[in-house]
Amino acid sequence: xSDAPDFETALxxxxxxxxxxxxxxxxxxSALELFEEGIKLSRFCHTKLEQAERRVEVLLKNSSGQPxxxxxxxxxxx
Numbered sequence: 432x433s434d435a436p437d438f439e440t441a442l443x444x445x446x447x448x449x450x451x452x453x454x455x456x457x458x459x460x461s462a463l464e465l466f467e468e469g470i471k472l473s474r475f476c477h478t479k480l481e482q483a484e485r486r487v488e489v490l491l492k493n494s495s496g497q498p499x500x501x502x503x504x505x506x507x508x509x
Contacts, residue, residue, distance in 0.1 A: 436472075438479045445472040 436444070448469040452462060 436475075438476060441472045441475050441479075445469055445476065448472070 448465050451457065451465055452469070457465065
């Protein structure tokens, strides 16, 4: 799937779609078309996030190969 967007591009397009749908100035057909595109992009982004999560879990395994829990600290918690 070389035509697939990267995560950031897909997320940006998804944000644009949400803004257009929230505006409410679309015909039903146009809104449904954008909604369908948004669902596809949402699923794509979700899959990418799951893949990234699996990669992080592999990187955080301890020496015996068992995953270890590492607390996530956001910048707001510091």
